[in-house]
Amino acid sequence: MTAIADKTPADPPIIRFEGVHKWFGNFHVLRHIDLDVVRGEKIVICGPSGSGKSTLVRCINQLETHQRGRIVIDGTELTDRLADIHTLRSEIGMVFQSYNLFPHMTVLDNLVVGQHRVRQLPRSEAESIARQHLERVRIADQASKYPGQLSGGQQQRVAIARALCMKPKIMLFDEVTSSLDPEMVKEVLDVIVDLADEGMTMMVVTHEMGFAREVADRIVFMEEGCIVEENKPAAFFNGPASEGGRFFLSQVLHYG
Amino acid sequence: MSATVRKIQPAQPPPVGSGTRISWLKENLFSSLWNTAVTLLLGWFTVHFTLTVIDWALIDAVWHGESADACPRDRGACWAFVTARWQQIIYGQYPGALLWRVHTAFALALVLPFAFRLARGRHQAGIRATVLVILPVMAMLLLSGGILGLEKVPTDQWGGLMLTLVIASIAIVFSIPLGLVLSLARQSRLPALRLVAVGFIEFWRGVPLIVVLFAFVSMLPLFVPEGRNIDILVRTVIAFAIFNSAYMAEVFRGGLQSVPRGQYEAAEAIGLDYWKTMGLVVLPQAIRNSVPALMNTCISIFKETTLVMLIGLSDLLGVIQLSLEDPDWLGPTHIYGSAYLFAALLFFVFTYSMSKYSLRLENRMNVEH
Known part of the structure; x- marks a missing residue:
C-alpha cells in the first residue's frame, strides 16, 4: 500500500x-x-x-x-x-451506477474493446489482460456470457474490470x-x-x-x-x- | 417470541390435467351452452367459406385458354388468364432466349443473405461488404447486359414481377444507408447538419410518392446536361430511394433513441471517439432495435412499387392491367377478380417471406443478448 x-x-x-x-x-x-x-x-x-x-x-x-x-x-x-x-x-477509469456494460458484447469483449480500439493492443494480448482482470474481480468463469445473463453484482464487477483493463491512473x-x-x-x-x-x-x-x-x-x-x-x-x-x-x-x- | 424455522420445500410438477388440448377446448370453446352454440355456428361458417373458396379457386376454375372465351362463366376462377400471360407477368418483354440471365440474377439475390451470414472470422466485415456490393452489381449487369458479350436488354423491355423486384430491392438497398446517415446527421451536434437533415426528411416525408415520381420523370432531365438522357427506370429508382430514405431515417432515429445515454457515456469513458462509439456500441444496438420497423418500411416500399404503373412502367400490376385491356381478354369482368387476386397472392408471398425473415433476424440477434 x-x-x-x-x-x-x-x-x-x-x-x-x-x-x-x-x-x-x-x-x-x-x-x-x-x-x-x-x-x-x-x-x-x-x-x-x-x-x-x-x-x-x-x-x-x-x-x-x-x-x-x-x-x-x-x-x-x-x-x-x-x-x-x-x-x-x-x-481515467469510470464505473457507473447503472453498470452500462455493452449488452451486445460478451463479458470478454466488453473488456477487450477499449484495449483493442483505443490502446491499439493486439486482440490476443487484450484478451489475456482481460482474463487477468476478470480473475481479479473473481468472475473469470463468466467471460463468454452476455451481461444480461449476470446478476447486478457480477455486472458491476465486470464494469470495474473493464475500467481497470485500460490501466487507468x-x-x-x-x-x-x-x-x-x-x-x-x-x-x-x-x-x-x-x-x-x-x-x-x-x-x-x-x-x-x-x-x-x-x-x-x-x-x-x-x-x-x-x-x-x-x-x-x-x-x-x-x-x-x-x-x-x-x-x-x-x-x-x-x-x- | 421464539423463532420459527421451517425446511425448504422441494419443487413439484404442476397439477395434472391442466394444459392438455382436450381441457383447453373444454375451458375455452365449450364451457357453457351459449359458448358451445357460438363455437358450432362459427365452425359451420368457417367450413362453408373454405369449401366455397375451394370450389371457386380449384374445382370450378379454368386453367387453360387463349382468350376470354375460355372463361365464359363467373362460377370459377379464370386462371387461364394467368397461365396464358405467365411470361409477361413474371418477366415483362424480356427476350425469352435470355431468361436464364433473369433467373441467375434472382439466384444471386437469394444467395446474398446466406453468403452474408456465412462470412466469419478475421475478415468478416470485409467479406460481408464485398458480398453486399459484388452480388447486386453482378445481378444488375446480368439483367441489363451490354458488357462481356452479353446482349444489351434495354430497360423498356423489363417488366412484370422482375421489374417490381428490381425497383424494390434497389430502393431498399440505397435508402437504408442513406437513411442511416440522415438519422445520424439529425442528432448531430452541428446545427447546420441537423437543419439540413431535418429539412430533407420533412420535405420528402411531406409529399406524396406519386407526385415525386411524376416530378422526377418530367423534371430530372432539366438538371442534366443537354443531350444526356437518363433512363426512366433509373429516375424512378432514384426517386424511390430518396423518398424512402426519409422514412428509413425516422426508423433509425427511433432505434438510436432506444439506446440509453449510459451506453454513450460508457463508450466515451473508455476513450472511444465519436465514430467508434457509434460503430461499436451505439449502432449495433440501435439497428437491432430498428429491425421490426425497418422491415415494415421495406414491405411498404415493395408494395408502393405498384405506383410506377402510373408513369408508364410495366411492373407486375402494370402488366396485368395492360393484359386485361388486350382485346383477347377484354370483356368479362370476373376475369379481373382472378387476375388481381393472383397479383395479391404473389405480393403476399414476397411480403410474408420478408416478415418471416425479419422475425428470424430478430430471434438470431436476441440470442446474442
Missing part, C-alpha cells in the same frame, strides 16, 4: 480543481470548486442528492464540461481545445452500489477495497458510510454545489465540522 506520507508536499496533484463552476441551464450545479488530489489518494465524496457530487466526478473525464475555472489532470488542463480527450479518458466510482440488491453490495465493495489497498488514486461518490470510513483518506462533503467540508474520515464520522455534515450524518445514520 502506498502511503500518502511518502509524497513530498511539492508532489504535484494528479487532479486539481481551481475555482470550477458549472451550470445546467440556469441551475448553478458546481459553485467555485477547489480541490487537489494527490497520486494514490482515496477521496470519498458524500452529500445529499442534488449537491453536485456526480457532476464533479464526471467533470474529471469531461463527460460534463465546466464553464469557468481550471481542471488539471496529471499536468494536462481540460479545455475545449484539448486535442486528444479520448486518450485522456482512456487513462485514476478511478472514478459514481454511486456504484446504489442500484444493487442489498446482498450484492459487499461483493462489489470488496473489489474496490482491494483496489484501494493496491494504491489506486480513487474518487468515490457513495452513500455507503461504513465503506467510506474504511477506505477514504479524505472525506469531501458537498452541499448545493459547494464543497463545504474536507476532513479525515475518523474526524468526519465522529463529528463533522460543518453544520450540513452534521445534519447529513444524522439523517443517514438514523437507522444505522
Whole structure:
C-alpha cells in the first residue's frame, strides 16, 4: 500500500480543481470548486442528492464540461481545445451506477474493446489482460456470457474490470452500489477495497458510510454545489465540522 | 417470541390435467351452452367459406385458354388468364432466349443473405461488404447486359414481377444507408447538419410518392446536361430511394433513441471517439432495435412499387392491367377478380417471406443478448 506520507508536499496533484463552476441551464450545479488530489489518494465524496457530487466526478473525464475555472489532470488542463480527450479518458477509469456494460458484447469483449480500439493492443494480448482482470474481480468463469445473463453484482464487477483493463491512473466510482440488491453490495465493495489497498488514486461518490470510513483518506462533503467540508474520515464520522455534515450524518445514520 | 424455522420445500410438477388440448377446448370453446352454440355456428361458417373458396379457386376454375372465351362463366376462377400471360407477368418483354440471365440474377439475390451470414472470422466485415456490393452489381449487369458479350436488354423491355423486384430491392438497398446517415446527421451536434437533415426528411416525408415520381420523370432531365438522357427506370429508382430514405431515417432515429445515454457515456469513458462509439456500441444496438420497423418500411416500399404503373412502367400490376385491356381478354369482368387476386397472392408471398425473415433476424440477434 502506498502511503500518502511518502509524497513530498511539492508532489504535484494528479487532479486539481481551481475555482470550477458549472451550470445546467440556469441551475448553478458546481459553485467555485477547489480541490487537489494527490497520486494514490482515496477521496470519498458524500452529500445529499442534488449537491453536485456526480457532476464533479464526471467533470474529471469531461463527460460534463465546466464553464469557468481550471481542471488539471496529471499536468494536462481540460479545455475545449484539448486535442486528444479520448486518450485522456482512456487513462481515467469510470464505473457507473447503472453498470452500462455493452449488452451486445460478451463479458470478454466488453473488456477487450477499449484495449483493442483505443490502446491499439493486439486482440490476443487484450484478451489475456482481460482474463487477468476478470480473475481479479473473481468472475473469470463468466467471460463468454452476455451481461444480461449476470446478476447486478457480477455486472458491476465486470464494469470495474473493464475500467481497470485500460490501466487507468485514476478511478472514478459514481454511486456504484446504489442500484444493487442489498446482498450484492459487499461483493462489489470488496473489489474496490482491494483496489484501494493496491494504491489506486480513487474518487468515490457513495452513500455507503461504513465503506467510506474504511477506505477514504479524505472525506469531501458537498452541499448545493459547494464543497463545504474536507476532513479525515475518523474526524468526519465522529463529528463533522460543518453544520450540513452534521445534519447529513444524522439523517443517514438514523437507522444505522 | 421464539423463532420459527421451517425446511425448504422441494419443487413439484404442476397439477395434472391442466394444459392438455382436450381441457383447453373444454375451458375455452365449450364451457357453457351459449359458448358451445357460438363455437358450432362459427365452425359451420368457417367450413362453408373454405369449401366455397375451394370450389371457386380449384374445382370450378379454368386453367387453360387463349382468350376470354375460355372463361365464359363467373362460377370459377379464370386462371387461364394467368397461365396464358405467365411470361409477361413474371418477366415483362424480356427476350425469352435470355431468361436464364433473369433467373441467375434472382439466384444471386437469394444467395446474398446466406453468403452474408456465412462470412466469419478475421475478415468478416470485409467479406460481408464485398458480398453486399459484388452480388447486386453482378445481378444488375446480368439483367441489363451490354458488357462481356452479353446482349444489351434495354430497360423498356423489363417488366412484370422482375421489374417490381428490381425497383424494390434497389430502393431498399440505397435508402437504408442513406437513411442511416440522415438519422445520424439529425442528432448531430452541428446545427447546420441537423437543419439540413431535418429539412430533407420533412420535405420528402411531406409529399406524396406519386407526385415525386411524376416530378422526377418530367423534371430530372432539366438538371442534366443537354443531350444526356437518363433512363426512366433509373429516375424512378432514384426517386424511390430518396423518398424512402426519409422514412428509413425516422426508423433509425427511433432505434438510436432506444439506446440509453449510459451506453454513450460508457463508450466515451473508455476513450472511444465519436465514430467508434457509434460503430461499436451505439449502432449495433440501435439497428437491432430498428429491425421490426425497418422491415415494415421495406414491405411498404415493395408494395408502393405498384405506383410506377402510373408513369408508364410495366411492373407486375402494370402488366396485368395492360393484359386485361388486350382485346383477347377484354370483356368479362370476373376475369379481373382472378387476375388481381393472383397479383395479391404473389405480393403476399414476397411480403410474408420478408416478415418471416425479419422475425428470424430478430430471434438470431436476441440470442446474442
